[in-house]
Amino acid sequence: MFKENTPQRDRVFEAIVKKYQKRLYWHARKIVVDHDDADDVLQNTFIKAWKALDNFKEESQLYTWLYRIATNEALGFLRQKAKMNTTSIHPIEYQLSKSLEGDVYFKGSTIELKLQQAILTLPEKQRIVFNMRYFDEMPYEEMSGVLETSVGALKASFHHAAKKVEDFLKSDLNPGR
Amino acid sequence: MSKEDINKDGEGFFGDEKSKDAFGTPENYFESFSARLFSKIKAEDELKDYPLLSAVGKTNPFAVPADYFELREELVEYTMLRDLRQNNFVLPHGYFENLPSAVVSRIELVEETKVYAALTAIGKENAFVVPEKYFEEFAGEIKELVSPAKVISLYDRVLKNYKFAAAAAVMLLVTLSIVLLNQTTTIVPNTDCGTVACLSKKEIINSGIIQNMSEENIIEMIDINALSDSLSLKKNGKSQNVSVDEVSDNIDVTTLTEEL
Numbered sequence: 001m002f003k004e005n006t007p008q009r010d011r012v013f014e015a016i017v018k019k020y021q022k023r024l025y026w027h028a029r030k031i032v033v034d035h036d037d038a039d040d041v042l043q044n045t046f047i048k049a050w051k052a053l054d055n056f057k058e059e060s061q062l063y064t065w066l067y068r069i070a071t072n073e074a075l076g077f078l079r080q081k082a083k084m085n086t087t088s089i090h091p092i093e094y095q096l097s098k099s100l101e102g103d104v105y106f107k108g109s110t111i112e113l114k115l116q117q118a119i120l121t122l123p124e125k126q127r128i129v130f131n132m133r134y135f136d137e138m139p140y141e142e143m144s145g146v147l148e149t150s151v152g153a154l155k156a157s158f159h160h161a162a163k164k165v166e167d168f169l170k171s172d173l174n175p176g177r
Numbered sequence: 178m179s180k181e182d183i184n185k186d187g188e189g190f191f192g193d194e195k196s197k198d199a200f201g202t203p204e205n206y207f208e209s210f211s212a213r214l215f216s217k218i219k220a221e222d223e224l225k226d227y228p229l230l231s232a233v234g235k236t237n238p239f240a241v242p243a244d245y246f247e248l249r250e251e252l253v254e255y256t257m258l259r260d261l262r263q264n265n266f267v268l269p270h271g272y273f274e275n276l277p278s279a280v281v282s283r284i285e286l287v288e289e290t291k292v293y294a295a296l297t298a299i300g301k302e303n304a305f306v307v308p309e310k311y312f313e314e315f316a317g318e319i320k321e322l323v324s325p326a327k328v329i330s331l332y333d334r335v336l337k338n339y340k341f342a343a344a345a346a347v348m349l350l351v352t353l354s355i356v357l358l359n360q361t362t363t364i365v366p367n368t369d370c371g372t373v374a375c376l377s378k379k380e381i382i383n384s385g386i387i388q389n390m391s392e393e394n395i396i397e398m399i400d401i402n403a404l405s406d407s408l409s410l411k412k413n414g415k416s417q418n419v420s421v422d423e424v425s426d427n428i429d430v431t432t433l434t435e436e437l
Binding site: 010013014017018021022025026029030035039042043046047050105106107108109111112113115116133134135137138139140141158159162163165166169170173 | 282293305324
């Protein structure tokens with residue numbers, strides 16, 4: 001696509017970073033929760049994209065390709081974090097959920113915090129599908145390209161996730177029931 | 178009048194080239210005429226059940242401000258002003274192409290989530306925030322990360338700065354000379370060198386560090402000179418000093434651990 005280390009390649013890459021940084025950041029942030037971690041993921045995503053830019057075949061849309069890299073980076077990051085943390089007996093999602101309560105970069109109300117904590121109880125894949133569909137409002141066809149999963153499976157995954165979140169919120173609002 | 182006469186008349190009135198030139202028709206007028214005619218008949222037929230609607234007529238009730246079209250004509254002379262009136266708003270690439278699918282997707286999402294009352298009641302406001310100017314500075318940071326490190330050649334580093342290099346060499350020579358001239362030959366035993374050799378055997382065994390270290394690390398940590406001075410191996414029941422070469426050539430973790 002471009003010759004390495006040419007000014008043209010630099011300009012194109014800078015334009016790509018500026019165009020997609022926010023979308024990819026928020027995508028990663030919802031997976032890793034912490035800002036510094038999301039920053040690491042975003043940097044790694046763009047570094048990988050930079051290295052692979054010459055091999056980008058335009059078979060998929062650029063942002064689908066970038067989303068895929070960011071998703072894999074974020075999941076890899078969480079797995080690595082879980083592996084490194086040997087001091088806690090709780091799963092990484094529980095730790096993220098707790099850290100959110102004191103996070104200076106989270107300005108949500110109590111109910112918004114509960115929603116994020118409900119999302120963090122979901123299995124990894126369901127969590128990503130839920131965020132992409134509910135918050136990013138991504139059509140299933142596009143999501144299918146990013147996550148390399150069939151539309152039917154994604155729909156089922158979203159409904160399982162939404163049901164669990166709903167149940168979590170209801171039980172939290174009505175603890176006795 | 179016979180059929181031939183009509184055709185003949187028709188040719189005479191419309192068919193000659195002169196008549197065609199004088200009275201032009203819009204492109205494909207005759208080809209599309211029957212379709213348009215049937216469409217009109219059908220539309221009128223559909224409306225016949227709605228007499229009130231048909232009675233209103235189809236005149237355009239919308240008006241424009243006075244002189245609106247005249248003003249546009251006037252602006253032809255003022256090119257700058259006319260350009261400013263042009264639409265300067267831009268849309269994301271493929272906005273209109275993707276709009277129908279985006280609308281359908283949003284409707285589907287509303288349908289999908291309407292059964293989850295507790296979830297939808299919360300809203301979707303983004304509660305996460307980023308540090309100030311994070312996005313403004315990110316592109317610059319990533320550019321720095323991916324740019325290859327600038328390689329400075331030996332010529333650039335040393336020869337181009339020959340004055341600096343010469344001064345540094347002279348300073349180094351003077352410093353070394355002073356240090357060497359002032360050095361005494363007395364060997365002061367090093368009791369606080371921080372290497373394995375300087376620790377007591379008991380300390381090393383109690384700490385258990387040897388067991389947790391790789392062979393390479395142990396060898397790296399050993400101060401060979403101090404070890405040869407302090408360490409003695411029992412050979413044939415007698416204590417004897419071990420030379421530096423003997424230790425370094427034959428060193429083995431198991432032996433060393435046993436000896437310690």
